[in-house]
Amino acid sequence: MKRGILTAIIVIVIIGLIAWVLTSNKKENEAKTAVVSQSTGAILVKTAIAKKESLNLDFTANGNFAPKQDLSLLAETNGRVTQIMVKEGSSVSKGQVLVKIDPEYASLDLQSAETAYQKLKTDMDRYQSAYETGGVTRAQLDEITFNFRNAETQVKQARRRVQDAFITSPISGIVNKRNIELGAFVSPGTPLFDIVDVSTLKLEVTANESQVVYINKGDKIAITTTVFPGKEFSGTVTFIAAKSDNTLNYPIEIEVTNPEANTIRAGMYATATFKFPKQEPQIIIPRSSFVGGVNSNQIFVLSKDSTAKIQNVVTGRILGEQVEIVSGLNEGEKVITSGQINLVDGTKVSPQS
DSSP, rough: OHHHHHHHHHHHHHOOOOOOOHHHHHHHHHHHHHHHHHHHSSSSEEEOOOOOOOOOOEEEEEEEEEEEEEEEEEEOOOOOEEEEEETTTOOEEOOEEEEEOOHHHHHHHHHHHHHHHHHHHHHHHHHHHHTTTTSSSSHHHHHHHHHHHHHHHHHHHHHHHHHHHHHEEEEEEEEEEEOOOOEEEEEEEEEEEEEEEEEEEEEEEEHHHHHHTTOOOOOOEEEEEESTTTOOEEEEEEESSSSSSEEEEEEEEEEEEEEEEGOOOOOOEEEEEEEEOOOOEEEEEEGBBBBSSSSOOEEEEEEESEEEEEEEEEEEEEEEEEEEESSSTTTTEEEEEEEEGOOOOOOOOEEOO
16 A cells, blocks of 8 residues: 555656656747847748759659469369379470379260260151151150250260360469379369469559659660669560559559560569659749648748748649749749748748758
8 A cells, every 4th residue: 555655656756847847948948939039029930942953753663573474273173193294393385285184084974975965866866757747746856955955065065074184284384383293183173283474574563643644554664673783674564553552652564574594583573763854944842831731832932021921832743852833933032941830921030041
């Protein structure tokens, strides 16, 4: 109990000391401000000169290379793996046989389907002749015809399953991973191989709203990577998102043709440099010049009699911490960049460096 009371007293004393220090600092700052006000009669502000600058819109964006195609090849039939023709790292061509699955079950299914098909074909021919002489009804002929069509479909499916026993690559690329072993039993959906095509890669980067408006499909982009210092690759913009992501940036894809021997590998980190023609010089001021933010389109300028004058401007592009002014401000005018919270139109100010 006594320990709790002692702790409470200590806490109260500490809070009191903090309050005393804060109060003392506040009084000291108010005293300094009062001295300045009494001596100058003006509010301290900082200024910057509005000047024309050539806008540099060039920027860089970082991202990772992704393969043009990345495929997980799955089995489409049941059976035991009897032969594997490729290994991890092998280059394969579209249509190349990669693995053979014992076609015994599929062959038996095909044999059964073909037997049923031949029987129904004979029956349908007989029913057709009987129908023409009035021996069977139209309904009986339609039923046998329906069964014959189903049998025809069963034969096609069985033949496809036999073909599926010889699994081929649907794309050209490199076997990145093998998921099966010789003698394993597979069923439809069993993963067999991961195949990637890195003959062409995609560099995935993002650009913000002030950058993306200057990018077009087909633009040529210089690409570098620290893995190959001093070497530059060329890419082409193939995709620009119509909608921003959760970070308000726009995904962009740059297609790069891989040099000989597949120099670039999927997953490598790279930098894309976007270059644009030089722009005409425009009036630029610091972003901090605006009253309450850029959207207000209002700034304070320093008049010749050292007073703050409110001024409406039309803004253009926002370039980091700089803002382009389209109209409403002349080159050489001084804009107030700090202290605006204490200003109204006509307030006496004292510019500080």
